Amino acid sequence: MKGFFEDTNYSIGLLDETAIPRDVIDNYIYEHNLTGKNAFFVADLGKIFKKHLAWQNIMGRIKPFYTVKCNSSPAVLEILAAFGTGFACASKNELSTVYDLGVAMENVVYTNPCKQVSQIKYAAKIGVNLMTCENEMELKKIARNHPNAKLLLHIATEGIRGEEEMNVTFGTTLKNCRHLLECAKELGVQVTGVKFHVSNSSSDPQTYIHAISDARCVYDMAEELGFRLNVLDIGGFSGNELQLEELYQELSHLLNAYFPEGSGTRIIAEPGSFYVSSAFTLAVNIIGKKTVENDQPLPSGGNPTFVYYMNEGVYGSFGSTLFEKLNTAPKVHKRYEDEPLFASSLLGPSCDELDVIVDHCLLPEMEVGDWIVFENMGSANLNEQSAFAISEKPSLYNFMSFRDWYEIQDAGITSENLMKSLCVPWLQSSEDNFSMA
Structure with missing residues (x-):
């Protein structure tokens, strides 16, 4: 595979048999206490392999096209490429990154609902033909700039949450699909499929029933037009x-009814955080502390509330908290026994009113210099940092256990370049090296 693991500026540490993932965090906290208390990520790449196996075992013929914008760290993309996943890209940079991995371009879909002309031309240049389209203006742009494009008509879905109807944000209506198909035929643009996306906030099975039946309707319309x-x-x-x-x-049962095996339809999906969220852990350092007196007693039994400032915030790794709730609980790195818990708030370093990571949680009293660990952070903003960020970009340390590495080899996923990125056993149990108390 062209470019696979060549000229990379990272390594993948292999865990000694006596070590556990907790030791990796302990080891780097110890190191950062000595060299500078910057925030950092650790990534257990073996978990990504396990997620891939789970997807294959559960989803059968539905092929994953990993959403690159979710987490585009090089080790993640290169390992997923080795597993044979496809990729869903939303920008020229993502397309370029995947192209440089040597991924077959038929395994890439360009998903941005509003594409720049220059980026459409770039997709055409590197051979990315499969792309989504949801309106006539976008269709005409693609027709002018990518003669070999193969379009997925993006249809809208409506989710119901309780009795409240969700807003339709992306995708065209079923009623408008015939018009788009007629325009595509007139412009000589090939339409090759249908896309829909059901919001995570919609848990109603009816949403999928409607979406898949609508997709079947679009198929029938398209066949009528040739x-x-x-x-x-x-x-x-x-x-x-x-x-x-x-x-x-x-x-x-819906897919078997509307798009059965043998019908010639390739079914794909765009998982993102499913693959990477649990693999990444973020460690942040407490850089400030203040006490706020409250008139009402708190659940912990005392009056003080502690506000802690961390060296990562919404203008860095916690950027997603600006539009969605943090889905992981903070854990104090120190091991406390029978310590009282106090109502606490965790803020980022900017002192901006938006820079609130956890508004309320119960934690033992901490001091400046202590560490807090956040698990399930694989969908964090690892690769780009806001211009408003005032802390250094967190380091990223990749690792994998020997057991996981052997399982990957047993699965037939091997590469000389992958071997070059692996380190010899470098970590033993940290309990003999420093105290975690």
Whole structure:
């Protein structure tokens, strides 16, 4: 595979048999206490392999096209490329990154709903033909700048949450699909499939029933106009394995009814955080502390509330908290025994009123210099940092256990360049080296 693991500026540490993932965090906290208390990520790449196996076992013929914008760290993309996943890209930079990995371009879909002309031309240049389209203006742009494009008509879905109807943000209506198909035929643009995306906030099975039946309607319309559709993109997924199984139970009978095996339809999905969230852990340092007196007693039994300032915030690794709730609980790195818990707030370093990471949680009293660990941070902003960030970009340390590495080899996923990125056993149990108390 062209470019695979060549000229990389990172390594993947292999864990000694006596070590556990907790030791990796302990080891680097010890190191950062000596050299500078910057925030850092650790990534257990073996977990990504396990997620891939889970996807294959549960989702069967539905091929994953990993959402690159979720986490585009080089080790993640290169390992997923070795696993044979496809990639869903939303920008020229993402397209270029995947192209440089040597991924076959038929395994890439360009998903940005509003594409720049220059980026459409770039997609055409490198051979990315599969792309989404949801309106006539976008269709005409693609027709002018990418003669070999193969379009997935992005249809809108409506989720119901309780009795409140969700807003339709992306995608065209079923009613408008015939018009777009007629325009595509007139412009000589090939339509090859349908895409929809069901929001994570919608848990109603009816949403998928409507979306898949609507997709079948678009297929029928297209065939009437002479198109032969062969791709169905069912959109993203960000839950865990149990939720994935529940989703497949909802999908399987619908897909078998409308798009059965043997029908010639390739079914793909765009998972992102499912693959990477649990693999990444973020360690941040307390850089400031203040006490706020409250009139009312707190659940911990005392009056003081502690506000802690951390060296990462919403203008860095916690950027997603500006528009969605943090889905992981903070854990104090020190091991406290029978310590009282106090109502606490965790803020970023900017002192901006928006820079609130956790508004309220119960934690033992901490001091400046202590560390807090956040798990399930694989969907954090690892690669780009806001211009408003005042802390250094966190370092990223990749590791994998020997057991996981052997399982990857047993699965037939090997590469000389991958071997070059692996370190010899470098970590032993930290309990003999420093105190974690």
